[in-house]
Amino acid sequence: MSIDNYVKIFKALGEPSRLRMLKLLSVRPMYVCELEKVLQMSQPRISQHLRVMKHAGLVTERKEAQRTFYALKIDYLDEQFKELLEFFHADLESLPLFTGENQRFKELEEDCGVAQCKEGKIDAVKIKQEA
Amino acid sequence: MSIDNYVKIFKALGEPSRLRMLKLLSVRPMYVCELEKVLQMSQPRISQHLRVMKHAGLVTERKEAQRTFYALKIDYLDEQFKELLEFFHADLESLPLFTGENQRFKELEEDCGVAQCKEGKIDAVKIKQEA
DNA sequence: AACTTATATAATAATATTATTATACACGGA
DNA sequence: TCCGTGTATAATAATATTATTATATAAGTT
Missing domain, CATH: 1.10.10.10 (Winged helix-like DNA-binding domain superfamily/Winged helix DNA-binding domain)
Known part of the structure; x- marks a missing residue:
């Protein structure tokens, strides 16, 4: 991949x-x-x-x-299409190329309850409900 | 499609x-x-x-x-990927967007036994064996 | 009301992609 | 060996894509 x-x-x-x-x-x-x-x-x-x-x-x-x-x-072609669909279904953590994104994503998730993107915080609880 | x-x-x-x-x-x-x-x-x-x-x-x-x-x-995304793989497996004749290509493709197939692209003919028999 | 935040969009500059034209090269046949 | 055929590639011009900068808009906050 x-x-x-x-x-x-x-x-x-x-x-x-x-x-x-x-x-x-x-x-x-x-x-x-x-x-x-x-x-x-x-x-x-x-x-x-x-x-x-x-x-x-x-x-x-x-x-x-x-x-x-x-x-x-x-x-x-078949193989690559299959692989890409797997890529989209994979955990972030299992993708070596996304370590930076994964790290920053986690930081975002940890800062719950504050609905401010500017300070690096967001209402992650609410977001999870919607998704 | x-x-x-x-x-x-x-x-x-x-x-x-x-x-x-x-x-x-x-x-x-x-x-x-x-x-x-x-x-x-x-x-x-x-x-x-x-x-x-x-x-x-x-x-x-x-x-x-x-x-x-x-x-x-x-x-x-899943649906479109599936559709595209079907597109690649479909007959030329079943694809409305390829009527011109289909026509010219058939003309090519009909001109068997002559290995000349220039005159619109090609050894289609040989090609079929290889494919 | 003034300010901050979140987002979209326009304008610009930098880069990439595409089609054409011209050229080169390899192979087979006369 | 010269010619025609088939293909690749380089050079060019035209177009499209991308990222940045600047600006606009809309909603919440003080």
Whole structure:
């Protein structure tokens, strides 16, 4: 688990051209020139988006003579989605990357009964009822 | 299902500050001033990221006197993730937004036996074996 | 009423992303 | 060996995103 890794994956997914490409690759692996035809985009545009997705770990590439064959790593995608949902359900304490947040979060919880954020205190009791 | 909707969600998730905020909101709903303290970010920065996430449908806001109370819509997140995995497993034909791609994809498949992308033909038989 | 707190928003500057154009390079065929 | 095909990459211009600073608004407090 790494925030940066999730960010890289979601950045890769958060672009319409790339989502369309990924959907096509989900049908079957394809060559760049095929994607070019089906998506009607310029070749450099396709290659650049494929590079982003490769770096995010979402596709594999394989050279075949002059061609390059790209395939969606659907298992990786499934796995990462599952992992992220677990991330959202995990305790703060179990996440090494959130030690600072966890510390400050606890301080907030300890200062109950005073409804002032400015002095670092807040009515945490009331908040818990609402949540 | 809408590509643009997915894109909006993934754009919102594809930023480290926002991912951290969402994780905190997964612990419990929080006020802006609390997020400010725990994340140690400036207030406008927090508000702006919250706005992005609200527009993506990932959080709800509720006014409470001067404060605003933000909550993660975990059910929506779960639902959208599930939907996207279904999107990747769906037939091209069942996706209304991909009629153009589907058409051109079929043309590609029909031109079997000729390994030339330039003339719109490709060795689709070979490709199917590999995939 | 004046002051403080909490939040949102506008304006700005800095940075990142995207698409196009131009170029380079590898491979196979004539 | 020269040419066409397929792909990657660099350079550029256009656009979008991000964080900060400054300001506005609204609600509680004295």
